[in-house]
Amino acid sequence: MYVVGVVALLILSLSGATAQRSSFSAKLRNDLIASPTEDKPVVFDVILNNVNGDYDDSNGRFTASIKGTYVFYFTLMSPYTSKIAHGALTKNGVDKSRVWSSGNVAHEMSGNTVILDLKIGDYVNVILKAGSNYALHTSSAADGSGYCSFSGFLLYPSYEDTRCKY
Structure with missing residues (x-):
């Protein structure tokens, strides 16, 4: 019976039928103030x-x-001051999508969804853009619930195209 199970798993693996999974969701615990001269990575430090x-x-x-196609979503909130939430989602350090929220009248939130093809080793993160007037607000609640978040998941893995090309 053990041999049959191992053979079945091997067949499933070779056929690509095994499920490959990757997902995450995290939120920001504390407010963040931008550097006036350099983009600052946002470290979402509460993993859900x-x-x-x-x-x-x-x-x-x-x-x-x-390797595959991934979906990413991020939300950023501006402080209730004259500060602005100006952020970007990057792939390997290159901006792919930006958000902007002004906090002049009240807290404002911005979010964006991005679908990206990634190879093994590619990285994606959210940055707070450089500027003396940029900052993020999250929540001061004791439970750590926050307004700024970053999530993503594998939509589907990529396989080499094995179709006949005659």
Whole structure:
């Protein structure tokens, strides 16, 4: 029976039928003030979900361990001051999407969804853009619930095209 199980798993693996999973969701615990001269990585340090362990809460990066197409979503909130939440989602250090929220009248939130193709080792993170007037507000609640979040998941893995090309 054991041999039959191993053979079945081998067949499933070779056919690509095994489920490859990767997902994460994290939120920001504390407010963040931008550097006036350099973009600052936003480290979402409260992990809600981290299937496959691809999100690193020490540096705020999601690093792909599976080649495929991924969906990412991030939300940022401006402080209730004259500060602005100006952030970007980056792939390997290159901006792919930005958000902007002004806090002049009240807290404002911005969010964006991005679909990206990633190779193994590609990384995605959120940055607070450089500027003396930029900052993020989260929540001062004791439970750590926050308004700024970063989430992503593998939509589907990529396989080499094995179709006949005659």
